[in-house]
Amino acid sequence: MAAARGAMEWVARWQQAHEPPQFRAANVSAVPPCPQTIPRVVLQVGATAESALKKHEKWMQTWWTLNPEYDYMLLSDEDCDSFVGAHASDDELRAYGVLRTGAQRADLFRVLWLKLVGGVYADLDLELHMPLRQAFDQAAGLGNSSRATNFREWAALPPDNRTEASLVAWDFSGWNFAFLAYERDHPLLVSVTRSIVELVLGQWDAMRGVTNRTVCSSAVSCVLRVTGPSAYSSLVTTAARGLNCTNSWLPRARDCRQSESMRRIRVLVDPKGQVLTHWTCKRIISQRKCDIEHYTRQPRNASAFFLREPRRLPQIEP
Numbered sequence: 001m002a003a004a005r006g007a008m009e010w011v012a013r014w015q016q017a018h019e020p021p022q023f024r025a026a027n028v029s030a031v032p033p034c035p036q037t038i039p040r041v042v043l044q045v046g047a048t049a050e051s052a053l054k055k056h057e058k059w060m061q062t063w064w065t066l067n068p069e070y071d072y073m074l075l076s077d078e079d080c081d082s083f084v085g086a087h088a089s090d091d092e093l094r095a096y097g098v099l100r101t102g103a104q105r106a107d108l109f110r111v112l113w114l115k116l117v118g119g120v121y122a123d124l125d126l127e128l129h130m131p132l133r134q135a136f137d138q139a140a141g142l143g144n145s146s147r148a149t150n151f152r153e154w155a156a157l158p159p160d161n162r163t164e165a166s167l168v169a170w171d172f173s174g175w176n177f178a179f180l181a182y183e184r185d186h187p188l189l190v191s192v193t194r195s196i197v198e199l200v201l202g203q204w205d206a207m208r209g210v211t212n213r214t215v216c217s218s219a220v221s222c223v224l225r226v227t228g229p230s231a232y233s234s235l236v237t238t239a240a241r242g243l244n245c246t247n248s249w250l251p252r253a254r255d256c257r258q259s260e261s262m263r264r265i266r267v268l269v270d271p272k273g274q275v276l277t278h279w280t281c282k283r284i285i286s287q288r289k290c291d292i293e294h295y296t297r298q299p300r301n302a303s304a305f306f307l308r309e310p311r312r313l314p315q316i317e318p
Contacts, residue, residue, distance in 0.1 A: 004184060007087045007116035011041075014079065014318035015071065022049050022074045030068040036136060038181050041071040041119040045106050048076050056124040059279060063122055066131045070120070077102065080109045085313030088112060092193075095200040097310030099227070103295040104305060107227035108200065110180060111193040118184030126178045127277045135268060135275050136181075169268040169276070174233035176270075178278050188262065191239035192232060199226045200306075207302040219296045222305040 015023050026040060042063050046052025052074060053060065064072040075083070084096050092112055099105045110121045120132065128135075169176035182189050203226055206213040216222035224230040243262045247255040256262035270276055281290035290296055298304040 003087055003089075004116050007083070007113075010083060010086060010318060011073075011117055014075075015073070017318050021053055022076075024064050024072040026071045027068045031131070031133070036133075037183055039117070039119040039184070040067075040069060041073060041117070042067060042132075043073050043075065043110070043113060043119055043121045044124055045075045045080055045109060046077075046124055047102060049074050052124050059125055059127040062128040066128055067133075070132070077105070079318065080105065081311075081313045082318060084109065084112060087116060091197050091201065093313065094310050095197045095204075097313060098204045098307045099200065100305050100307050101223070101295045101298065102293075104223055104227045107177070107223075107232075108196060111189060111196060111232075114180055114182040115185060115189050115193050118182055118186075121180040123178040123278065123280075125279045125281075127279060129273075129275055129277065132181075136266070169270055174229070175236045176276070177229035177232040178280075179276055187243060187259075188236065188239050188265070191242065192235045195235045195238070196227055196231060199231060203302065204306050207306050208308060215302045216305070217302060218300045219298060219305075222302055223295050 015025070044052070044060060044063065046056075060074075064070075084093060088096060092108075096105060096108050096112070099108060113119075114121060122128070169179050169181075180189075202211070202213055203216050203222065205211045206215045216226065220230075240256070240262070243256065244259045245256040245262060256265060268275065281294065295305070
């Protein structure tokens, strides 16, 4: 609880210190907010705000224009380092510190953030086609125990008025890792975060010869299956099974009745991209090439993805 409280205080200070384009405060008078338990804050991350907007603004702007009742936050690499350095556990800090590429750090950061803060995360190249309130309705709606209109109001609610709830999206390939919407400290995400940290530290130990574990050697084995979408999709399934969901592959509320913390989960099924389109450079439809720095274009060895010694992160307040 102390870690989450400190993280939420960090968010409040960061918001006070920033303005557009990094921070856009919710305009609750524009759209009357419907009751929901997920904090109304949209998070995106990039190396810098300038570089992110230069490459992705046409997709990024869909998140703040369609959701004026949400706070919008765009964190830089420096912001992410500051947050993790101040609020991650020792293992989380070590795992984040040994990741070499921005993609890996963004993978781990999003689950650490949502575990401690909650809210909505979206990749920079993810286009939203409808307001989140409609997307949530499409996923059968969320609980009505909270009427918080923005992050600050939600954080101030008594715990009993912030019931556990989450929305996970299912697309054509599995659980969507480019779009996440979670209640803070939801057990599904807590389990996934712990497992990703273990996978990272396992590969780090293997690369250094500390264990006899097979060392990864490509973008697929070092990124996608350790911190990325393949790992997340598999770990959600494993976590759901561990939380007593009878149908762990595509769990819905009715499949998780035995688990108090899981029975209010909602699944947004979007195989045709009616809610979201991911314009990743890896897909043909994006019609753009991946940058030379992209993780898929790195050498095929573990040292291209993991450092031998963790970076020391600054514990600087925003």
